Amino acid sequence: MVGVIIDTIAVLLGGLLGAWGGHHLSEDFKRNLNLIFGICAMGMGIMAIAPMKNMPAVIFALILGTAIGLIFHLGQLFDKGALLLQTPVTKFIHTEKLGLNEYDFVNQLVTAIVIFCTSGTGIYGALTAGMTGDNSILISKAILDLFTAAIFACNLGYVVSLVALPQFIVLFALFILAQFIFPLTSGDMITDFKACGGFLMLATGFRMAKIKMFPIADMIPAMVLVMPFTWLWTTFILPALAS
Structure with missing residues (x-):
C-alpha cells in the first residue's frame, strides 16, 4: 500500500510543479526534454521485452487485444475520459493558453494516463506489493x-495532477x-506480462516523441x-508441438 501511495503522490506533485513552473521554460527546452522522455520510455520498454519467454503468446495477445480495443473504440473512451479530467480546471486554465489545440491536448493527456495508470511496471509493481x-x-x-508528470504538466497544465486519481484507483484495485x-x-506468465x-511502453515512447501515434489505449486489452x-x-500448445 505504501508504494501505491508514494507513486500517486509523485504524479500529483510532479503535475503541480510542472504546471506551476512550466511557463518559465522555453518551448524548445520542453520539446527536446519530451524527446528524451520518449527515448527513456522506449528503453524501459525494450528492457521489459528482452526477457520475454513465449513470443507467440505475447504477439498473439497484442494483436487480438488491440483488435478488441479497436472494435470497442476503447481509445475513444479514453479520449472522453481525458476531456472529463480537463473539466474541473477549465474555469482556471484553457488549452489555448497552453499553446495546444484540442487534438494535441487530448493525445498528450491520453498518453499520460496510459503511462501512469496502465504501464506494465505499475501493474506488476502493484501486484507484487499486494502479494x-x-x-x-x-x-x-x-x-x-x-519527473515525467512535471514534463507533461509543462504542456498540459494542472490537469496532469488529476491523473493521480485514476492512477490510485487502478493501482489500489490491483493491490487488493x-x-x-x-x-x-507462473514465472513465465509474469515475464511475458512485463x-x-x-x-x-515502447509504443508510448514513439508517441511521446511524436514519431508514430500508436493506438496505446486500444492496446490495453492485451495486458x-x-x-x-x-x-x-x-x-497445451508447446507439449503438442514437442510430441
Missing part, C-alpha cells in the same frame, strides 16, 4: 513518474486483487490476455 509487501518496484517507478491473481501465475507492458495466452501456450 509480497515489496514496494521497491512502485517506489522506483515513482521517481520516474515525478493481488492475493487472488498472483497465486495463479514484456507485453514493454511493448506498450489482460497475455497471461492466459502464456498459460495456454506452455500448457
